[in-house]
Structures are given as C-alpha cells and as structure tokens.
Amino acid sequence: MTSLEQYVRFLRRMERVSAAALRRHQRRQLEKLLRHARQTVPFYRERLDPLFRPDETVDWRRWGEIPILTRQDLLDRPDDLASRAVPKAHGRVSETCTSGSTGEIVKTMRTSLVLTLWAAITTRYYDWHGIDCTRKLASIRGESLGTADYPEGRRRKGWALQDGTVVSLNVTTPIHLQAEWLARERPDYLLSFATNLGALADFIGRSPAYGPRFPLAGIMSCSEMLSDEAREACLRTFGVPVADNYSSEECGYMALQCPEHDVYHEQSEALLLELLDDDEVPAPQGALGRIVATPLYNYAMPLIRYEMRDYAVAGEACACGRTAPVLTRIAGRSRNLFRFPGGVVVQPNIKTVNFMTYLRPRQWQVIQTAPLKIEVHLVPGEDPATMDFDGMERYIRELLHADLEVEFKLVDAIPVSPGGKHEDYVCALP
Ligand SMILES: [Zn+2]
Incomplete structure (x- = not known):
C-alpha cells in the first residue's frame, strides 16, 4: 500500500471520531512537532521555552505565550526557520515561493510527506462532494507560459487516484476564450480560481453562443475567497453548486466546504487552526477572528502559530456528523480582474x-x-x-x-x- 492510500484511510478513520479524540490526535502531533522544532530549528530554540517545564514536559496552558509567526519573520530569517535535521521518513525536501496575501515573496519548504498528506486531503475533498475522478476535469489555474496555452491547453490522463482525463488552461487566457475552450472540451467538472469562476459563469450566462452546452456535474473553487456573487453566478449558469476550500501555498488545505451544510470543516488531522482577536486571545464563537495556523507535519520548516492574514468565524458543531471544527465564514484574499x-x-x-x-x-x-x-x-x-x-x-x-x-x-x-x-x-x- 502506498503512503497516499494510508493517509486516505487515516483521514476516513478520523472523520467521525469524537471531537475529544480529534483534539488528542492534534495535541500528540503538535507535541512531536514542538520538540522537533526546538531541537533542530534555530528560530525556535528559545521561542518555545515558555511551554516546557524544567522536567521537559509540556505545559499547554502557556500555549498562548508562543509569539505569533509573521511573514516578516519568514522574510527576515528564512534560513533560521529551516530544520537542521529532517527525519528521513519525511522524504525529500522541496522549496516553494509565494507572494501570499501580503505581497512579499516568501520562500517556504516542505517534505514529500506533507505533499502526500495534501494529496490525501484532495481525495477527501472529492469524496465529500461526490466528485467522480474517472470523468473529465477542466482545470483553469496558474500555469507557466507554453505549458497550457490557448487554444489547445494541456491534456493528461489520470486524475487523483483514478483514470479520468484532466485538461488544463492557463487562467490568464481571456474569459471569452476560456468559454470557447470549455465549449469545445465539454468537461464534466470545472476547477478554477474563485474570481475567474465568477467572471466565467457570468460571461457564459450572458452568451448564448457558448452555452453552457455541456452539463457540468460539479465545480470546484480554489486559491482565493469565493464571493457570494461568484457562487450565485455559477449556480445560475451551470445549475450546480460550487465546492470550495480554504488553502494556502504554505499550509496546504486548511478547511473544506461541508458537502451537506453551508460551512467549512477545519482539516484538524493536518493542522491546528486558531481564531484570535486583536489581543491575541481566542475570538468568541460567532465573531470574526484572525486565522493563525500550525501545520502539524511540516518538519522541514515548522510554522508554529503562523499568521495567515485572513479572517474567519467559528461555528457550532456541524449536523453532518463530521467532528472537525466548523468555520461559518472565511474572509480571505481575492483578486482584481x-x-x-x-x-x-x-x-x-x-x-x-x-x-x-x-x-x-x-x-x-x-x-x-x-x-x-x-x-x-x-x-x-x-x-x-x-x-x-x-x-x-x-x-x-x-x-x-x-x-x-x-x-x-x-x-x-x-x-x-x-x-x-x-x-x-x-x-x-x-
Ligand atoms: Zn458538516
């Protein structure tokens, strides 16, 4: 069994365990990460001191004393944040650059274990929303020039762990040409950035020439905040709801839209999310809080209490039976067209x-x-x-x-x- 399959099974097993069991899992992983960070990452050598008692046990009551990690820290001390000893079992370390939501370019590192976990969450996302990866997906996202250009785009076989076809087009293709490409490709599913989806649905809805002449089975949004307008335009034009997620280049998937209710579930198996007010104490339920994330498995560059610069509102336990904590609203970045x-x-x-x-x-x-x-x-x-x-x-x-x-x-x-x-x-x- 590949480790991807192991992670997929692990996520299925965890999905409906009690909220207390989920918290225990988080804390166990978090403790391992903290010890690893303290021992092998210069940046954290003293920063985590408040948490550790003289006998080296962890005093969780003092969690709130760990300073918030900012993008400026990543900019100023990237090398100090890299682990000097990534366990072999975590696989190859790779780097990624992102402009994130604050405009500065930061470099982060992750292991192949992290990428495998993210792939497993992709599988969960598709499972939840009944997406059939033996069918055809049209993906309109950021691509390097020359790899998925209009009019042909790129075509490959194999989608998630299935044998579906994925056709890709660069998101910088003008909207009317994207519509023409879609009408030719006739995909079953459409995946794109939220702002692009909204503009595309709006254009196709107003253009009888382009249809929609293909019945979509599902739409997935990624990379930025999905506005109510974009959501409604997609439903109006294509007749199917959008499945959304909240993710970032540095932290991967942080929350997935619930398939049954109008909320998002935190991906608690993979990371700890905190919603804090301006005084850095937990925001009350129902109030907008700053999102602070701690991915539990990134041993190459541990991000402990990392400020996302996005905001969310925590909700009550979801009636769907999935026990991961709920976000009722996420206010993140969106882009201008x-x-x-x-x-x-x-x-x-x-x-x-x-x-x-x-x-x-x-x-x-x-x-x-x-x-x-x-x-x-x-x-x-x-x-x-x-x-x-x-x-x-x-x-x-x-x-x-x-x-x-x-x-x-x-x-x-x-x-x-x-x-x-x-x-x-x-x-x-x-
Ligand atoms: Zn739910």
Missing part, C-alpha cells in the same frame, strides 16, 4: 517564480492604470542592478496582452488597502 479593450476580461496571474526569474523583488504589485497600460510596483531585492526589466516586460506582454504598455516603478513599500489587505493586482480603471 483586468479589463482590456474589446470587452476582453483577464484574471492576471503572474507566477511568483517568474518574478523571481527576472526581477527577484522583495515585494510587488501590478496595477492596471489605463485600458492598455499596467504599472508594476517593485520593492527591489538585494541587488537591483540584476533586474531584467526587458525580459519581464516581454513575459508580461506574452502572458496578458501583446500591446500592453508596461511601466516598472521601484518603490520603498507597497501600501495595503483600507481594509488592511494587500492586493497583488489592482484594476484602477473607472
């Missing part, structure tokens, strides 16, 4: 890896300032002299629009929006 002449709507999605290839900035933001003009604001990285503006400009033109004027501006800082959120992409058109 860009609007080009001729009614062309695009979800801009420049992969962080491309920013790193050409510019290596510390922080970035892309603003559409005119129908065919964007400004790229950059907080430069260590060596601004090595920034390849021409290369980046060519890349952006190829990705978004051939006639786009691209202006680069070096800035000291990138301001957050009035709501306190950073936006990677801003459409400043009236």
